[in-house]
Amino acid sequence: MPDAQRRARFVCVLSIAGPDGAIVAESRGTFDGVIGRAPRGTNGFGYDPLLVLEDGRTSAELSPAEKNARSHRGNALRLLVPRLVPMLAR
Numbered sequence: 001m002p003d004a005q006r007r008a009r010f011v012c013v014l015s016i017a018g019p020d021g022a023i024v025a026e027s028r029g030t031f032d033g034v035i036g037r038a039p040r041g042t043n044g045f046g047y048d049p050l051l052v053l054e055d056g057r058t059s060a061e062l063s064p065a066e067k068n069a070r071s072h073r074g075n076a077l078r079l080l081v082p083r084l085v086p087m088l089a090r
Contacts, residue, residue, distance in 0.1 A: 006035040008051055010059075012072040014080050025083040029075025031059070043067065 010031040018024050031051070039049030041060025044067070048060035059067060068074045 003034060008033050008035045008047075010047070010051065010072040012076040014076045016080070016084065024087065025080060027076045027079035027083070029072040029077070029079060031070060031072035031075070033059070 012029045013026065014028075015023050015026040033051040033053045036050045036052040036058060039058070039060070041049050041058045041062075043062060043064060044058075044060035049058050051059040053059065053062075053070075059071070062070070
């Protein structure tokens with residue numbers, strides 16, 4: 001496949017349910033890139049060495065702090081926390 005068609009996206013969906021099973025909050029975070037031709041980097045697992053980001057580095061080449069700031073899991077959690085704070089204040 002041509003590089004332009006090798007798009008990839010990591011997705012994380014977080015949900016919080018009440019005791020009755022009803023979803024009380026949810027969020028979705030994404031981490032976009034393209035599928036690399038060869039793995040690079042050691043700071044990750046799974047497909048991290050193959051997810052090439054806009055700056056040319058793979059997810060596995062990011063420092064842990066950079067990865068947490070940009071990752072699909074971090075994005076989903078940052079979106080979920082503001083929805084949880086009012087529930088915890090009750």
